[in-house]
Amino acid sequence: MDTDIHQEQVELDVERQHKAREYARIGRRLSLIGLGISAAGVLVLLLRPGQLAARYPAAAHMVGLAAGHRLVSTANSGLFFGNLPGL
Amino acid sequence: MVIYLVYEILTAPLSYYSGYTLSHRYGISTMSRGAWVGDQLKGLALGVVLEAAVIELMYALLAFQPDSWWLWVALILIFFLVVMANLAPVLIMPIFYKFTPLPEGELTERLLALVKRANTHVRGVFTMHLSAKTTAANAGLRGLGNTRRIVVGDTMLDRYTTDEVEVVIAHELGHPVHRDIWKLLFSQSLLMLGGLYLANLAFHWVVQTQHYYQSFADPATLPFLFALLGVFGLVVMPIGNGLSRAIEYQADEYALQATRKVESFKSAMTRLANQNLAEVEPAPLVEFLFHNHPSIQKRLRHADEFATR
Numbered sequence: 001m002d003t004d005i006h007q008e009q010v011e012l013d014v015e016r017q018h019k020a021r022e023y024a025r026i027g028r029r030l031s032l033i034g035l036g037i038s039a040a041g042v043l044v045l046l047l048r049p050g051q052l053a054a055r056y057p058a059a060a061h062m063v064g065l066a067a068g069h070r071l072v073s074t075a076n077s078g079l080f081f082g083n084l085p086g087l
Numbered sequence: 088m089v090i091y092l093v094y095e096i097l098t099a100p101l102s103y104y105s106g107y108t109l110s111h112r113y114g115i116s117t118m119s120r121g122a123w124v125g126d127q128l129k130g131l132a133l134g135v136v137l138e139a140a141v142i143e144l145m146y147a148l149l150a151f152q153p154d155s156w157w158l159w160v161a162l163i164l165i166f167f168l169v170v171m172a173n174l175a176p177v178l179i180m181p182i183f184y185k186f187t188p189l190p191e192g193e194l195t196e197r198l199l200a201l202v203k204r205a206n207t208h209v210r211g212v213f214t215m216h217l218s219a220k221t222t223a224a225n226a227g228l229r230g231l232g233n234t235r236r237i238v239v240g241d242t243m244l245d246r247y248t249t250d251e252v253e254v255v256i257a258h259e260l261g262h263p264v265h266r267d268i269w270k271l272l273f274s275q276s277l278l279m280l281g282g283l284y285l286a287n288l289a290f291h292w293v294v295q296t297q298h299y300y301q302s303f304a305d306p307a308t309l310p311f312l313f314a315l316l317g318v319f320g321l322v323v324m325p326i327g328n329g330l331s332r333a334i335e336y337q338a339d340e341y342a343l344q345a346t347r348k349v350e351s352f353k354s355a356m357t358r359l360a361n362q363n364l365a366e367v368e369p370a371p372l373v374e375f376l377f378h379n380h381p382s383i384q385k386r387l388r389h390a391d392e393f394a395t396r
Contacts, residue, residue, distance in 0.1 A: 010357045
């Protein structure tokens with residue numbers, strides 16, 4: 001297979017760059033909001049661990065799973081399933 | 088279960104807005120609402136199975152090996168990482184994307200010649216049908232060992248010249264040439280060991296000294312564990328990203344040396360910026376904290392410097 005596109009001078013699209021900056025800015029804000037929600041969820045559970053574990057051990061387990069997943073994935077720490085090289 | 092559902096309902100609008108609404112508004116996503124929800128459900132099912140297995144294992148080790156659990160967990164996770172990197176293109180990625188072998192022709196021949204020149208091996212060259220989900224272009228090497236293959240998105244094949252695709256794949260082949268996969272696995276393993284060891288110290292402190300929890304294996308410790316690992320992940324994220332940027336810079340250097348196609352490299356980068364809505368020159372602090380690739384501006388400058396050597 002061959003691509004039929006011919007080499008030409010490719011210019012940076014100024015309008016798309018403007019959109020790119022906007023898109024990146026919104027994306028970062030949403031990540032921060034997600035991180036904040038996850039951190040708040042974890043904090044709520046941290047502040048009442050004994051009570052929660054005693055009364056709702058399964059629920060504590062599940063919420064921990066969900067909140068922790070969001071927190072860790074939002075942090076994009078790469079600790080467990082980190083990024084391998086891309087483009 | 089009620090708390091879990093409340094949590095999911097609370098965060099669902101954010102996931103929907105960032106994953107569906109926003110990417111449609113900016114023309115990145117081509118997915119229907121139903122397809123997007125389907126992908127989320129598949130990801131959720133996969134995540135729950137894998138994460139539940141990891142968490143159950145962690146708490147079993149916490150119960151039976153309270154002093155050395157962190158070391159066992161790290162060793163098992165490192166093994167798991169390697170296995171997953173190997174199986175991803177044959178087991179995980181086909182759940183989300185369709186792959187077909189790239190038909191024989193000049194491009195396939197040139198890519199396989201690059202593989203030979205890099206003194207490595209692949210299982211073949213595949214088209215990844217990205218256009219069913221996104222307008223963004225991507226390409227790379229996927230898999231590890233006997234599953235490694237070249238994957239080129241159809242969103243790249245229909246817009247880039249053969250020279251541009253060739254230089255992009257040359258960049259990807261720079262990673263096995265420099266043994267980057269192993270470098271990243273090693274560095275992530277070190278971070279994982281460090282994070283779990285610190286979590287172990289904190290666990291012993293809160294359980295034995297502060298008596299916040301009944302035992303190490305108390306399920307109520309789970310949020311505490313994730314908070315620790317999450318904070319640790321945030322703190323070390325710039326370190327991992329810095330290492331990744333250095334590796335990517337070297338892969339660019341390899342691509343330029345292997346192909347000598349500076350103009351194709353620059354036009355491919357510019358097309359990627361235009362097509363993928365990538366910020367060409369992010370703020371230095373943003374790049375330092377969040378970017379695992381050098382900015383496109385730096386990559387273009389690198390190509391210009393290469394041309395003057």
